[in-house]
Amino acid sequence: MSQNTPYRGAFLLIVAAAVLLAVAALTGRGDITTATVVLAGTGCFVAGVFLLALHKGEPIDPEIAALLPAQGTVTIATLCADLGVQGDGWFVPEGETVIEIVPVGETLPAATDDDYSYITAEGAAAVRLVPACAPLLARLKEKHALEIPVEEDALLACIVEVCDDLLEVAEKTEARRDGENIVVTLAGYRLMPGCRAVRAASPKCCTMIGCPVCSLLAVIAALGTGQPTTIEHVAVDEKKGMLRVILTGPAPRGADPGNSR
Structure with a gap:
């Protein structure tokens, strides 16, 4: 059985103190000399207490975490394709x-405001889903009081903060406006094994359904702009550990729907 090094170190410091x-x-x-020994003992005790207080426990391996949602993304995309659905997913704010x-x-x-999974309208049928990032977004709002700004500069800064500070999925994130698109570049992306697993099935999975991270970017953009947003393109550079996601909107709308069921 492996020992917990931070706890062991804290225990040894307190014993030394x-x-x-x-x-x-x-x-x-x-x-x-006695004064020096007392100061050394006090320092060891304080350091040990800090180690115990600040240690958060053993983190999960990012490579394992990256693989957890991969098959779910692939399965939903496969199901949609088997139903004859060929379009990319649109994230629609409600x-x-x-x-x-x-x-x-x-x-x-x-019209997309029905709660049924299948929307049938003349010339514009679709599948209605809950985004894969829904639990993640709810957690961010609950734990970190995340609020999505509507101002463009603040929205781009929000995307960077979520990726770098709240989720810590990248070493450095850049979000910028490029015409009608929002381009998000995640350097040092830590969940690359998940991208590899999903794209091994088909790169279409990234734009049709989207993993929790990519769909979260699209959801933040949709809430901030108030417009339907899609994942236009996803590029992965495994050698550089870089993920680039291009988001765009709004979506073309069909004619008045028939039966929404």
């Missing part, structure tokens, strides 16, 4: 939430 303070008390010399609509073609249904 006790030994040093005991030596100082037993000798009772009251000179500069109040404070976002739904994902995967149209059969390139056009969204005119």
Whole structure:
């Protein structure tokens, strides 16, 4: 069984502090040497307490975490493809939430506010899903009081903060506006094994469904702009450990729908 090094180190520091303070008390010399021993013992004790207080436990291996949602993303994309759905997913804001609509073609249904999974409209049928990032977004709002700004500069800064500081999925994130697109570049991306697993099945999975991280970027953009947003393109450079996601919107809308069920 492997030992927890931080806890062991803290325990050894506290033991060392006790030994040093005991030596100082037993000798009772009251000179500069004793004072040095007392200071050393106090320092060891404080360091040990800090280690115990600040240690968060063993983190999960990022490579393992990256693989957890991979098969779910592939499975949903495969199911949609088997149903004849060929379009890319659109993340459509509905109040404070976002739904994902995967149209059969390139056009969204005119109405997407039904809670049924299948939307059938003349010339604009689609599949209605909850984005893969929904639990993650709820967690960010609950634990970190995340609020999505509507100002463009603040929105781009929010994307960077979420990736770098809150989720810590990248060493450095850049988000910028490029015409109608928002381009997000994650350097030193830590969940690359998940990208590799999903793209091994088909790169279409990235734009049709989106993993929790990519869909979170699209959801933040949709909430900030108030417009339907899609993952236009995902580029992966495994040698550089870089992920680039291009988000765009708004979506073309179809004619008045027929039966939304």
